[in-house]
Amino acid sequence: MDNIKIAATERSPELDFNFETNTFSLKGESYPEDVTDFFGNALKSLESHLEGLDGATIKFTFELIYFNSSSAKILMSLFDMLEETAEEGNTINIEWIYEADDDNMEELGEEFGEDLESANFKMKAIEG
Amino acid sequence: MSFDLFEKEVRTIERGKTLLESGTIADEEAAKEYKKLHSSYKKLFKMTKRLVKMSDRNEEKLNKLAQTLEEKSTMLEGLSKKLAKYLSPQIYQSIFSGEKDVSLTTQRKKLTVYFSDIKNFTQTTEDLQPEDLTYLLNSYFTEMSKIALKHGATIDKFIGDAMLMFFGDPDTKGVREDARACVLMAIEMQQRMDDLKKVWFEKGYEHPFEMRVGINTGYCNVGNFGSEERMDYTIIGGEVNLAARLESSAAPGGILMSYETYALVKDLVETESREPIQVKGIRREVKPYAVTGILEGNDRNRRVIRQGYTGFDLFLNMDKLSDEDRKKAKHDLSTALDQLGD
Structure with a gap:
């Protein structure tokens, strides 16, 4: 599967999906005009990639500054997908990076992490 | 009296749980499917709660931001009003409307x-x-x-x-x-x-x-x-x-x-x-x-009349005269005219 790399814009995050190394990341702000248009293909590709994995180790990094409600729905779907992949015998390491003074992003990370049982979840504060 | 925003949804989940635990769904496949639906409903409920909470949080942030912007805008407005006094109004207008460049x-x-x-x-x-x-x-x-x-x-x-x-x-x-x-x-x-x-x-x-x-x-x-x-x-x-x-x-x-x-x-x-x-x-x-x-x-x-010579002294400043004093002045002048005769 071809890797996907989309540069960040004012309204959309940098999306870096490397299917060869199983490293994935979303970085920046996310309030695209059409959220399905922005995430649609990448998410479908990821879903079909994850379905075929067995005993793999995957790293997913989230480093978001702001996201809107539609992007939040995408993130929840992503977490679901990753949790299911972990339940199927893969190692999923999720890293939630947030700016140290951003209570909102910290709280959101904590909430997303609460739902995970099989996937590993780590929070990391960085200086803004 | 306490009120839970999601009371109805919580009750639905509780009802589903009770039903599942009661074992009243005889058909095993149907029970399995019902359990899946129940779990999906719980997940959806959680997602809804999270989205509502996030939306409220974003709204609060935006409101704070709007308030800050309004304060800044009021401050800038006050400042520009003060600065305007150092410029001719036409120049001020043409700069602020963007008609004129601030360049040499x-x-x-x-x-x-x-x-x-x-x-x-x-x-x-x-x-x-x-x-x-x-x-x-x-x-x-x-x-x-x-x-x-x-x-x-x-x-x-x-x-x-x-x-x-x-x-x-x-x-x-x-x-x-x-x-x-x-x-x-x-x-x-x-x-x-x-x-x-x-x-x-x-x-x-x-x-x-x-x-x-x-x-x-x-x-x-x-x-x-x-x-x-x-x-x-x-x-x-x-x-x-x-x-x-x-x-x-x-x-x-x-x-x-x-x-x-x-x-x-x-x-x-x-x-x-x-x-x-x-x-x-x-x-x-x-x-x-x-x-x-x-x-x-x-x-x-x-607006001002000033006349003075021997035996006559008049100073009238219309800008300073109140309505009441104006009546009084008219009366005094009329008296003076009567005194002067023809």
Whole structure:
């Protein structure tokens, strides 16, 4: 599967999906005009990639500054997908990076992490 | 009484759980499917709660941001209002509307230039206390500025006791109308000075200000002069110097204009020609015209009357008279008229 790399814009995050190394990341702000248009293909590709994995180790990094409600729905779907992949015998390491003074992003990370049982979840504060 | 926003959803989940635990769904497949649906509903409920919470949080952040922006905007508005007082309103408007660039650019335009100062200002004011001088200057500039803005002048600057104004930029009604507006403004200013002189005299200023005015129409360079860090929107050129030169040749309380201005206003004002003068930087001989009156029927509305001689002393300032005192003054004047007889 071809890797996907989309540069960040004012309204959309940098999306870096490397299917060869199983490293994935979303970085920046996310309030695209059409959220399905922005995430649609990448998410479908990821879903079909994850379905075929067995005993793999995957790293997913989230480093978001702001996201809107539609992007939040995408993130929840992503977490679901990753949790299911972990339940199927893969190692999923999720890293939630947030700016140290951003209570909102910290709280959101904590909430997303609460739902995970099989996937590993780590929070990391960085200086803004 | 407590209220849970999601009470209904919580009850639905509880009902589903009870049903699943009761084992009343006999069909095993149906029970399995029901369990899946129940789990999906729980997940969906969690997602809804999270989205609502997130949406509220974002809204709160946006509201705070909007409030900060409003505060900043109010502060900027106040600041720009203060700064506006340092600029002529037309210049301020054209900069704030984006019509004019704040850069060192100039253009040539035919303008009518007004220049005035106070005759013998230094001698007149040397015996005055600084507070009195401040009062006189501020009331003089305030009154003159009011009239200038009424007629649409661009107030360039106050230089000590002198004023430089022009008509034709940034707004213009055409060269002729600009010149006429300038001359009418100068006449109203001199009339107001007459009134002010009476007020000042009454207040104890023995030698009130007398203003001289010079007006000229011609091509000037207008725009931003100075440096990129500090610039002035002003006019330069020989025609500006000519207005200043005419001013210095004008009689106290008088208005002297060049032929170029005279040609544009001769049907508007009564004039008398004066001896030609030579001005440095202007090759032609300048023939000045003194304004002696207005031809149009725009009688001025006198606000102050001061007359005094042996046995008679009258000082009337309409601006200071309350409605009640006005009635009283009318009564007193009527009594005086009766006393005077026919």
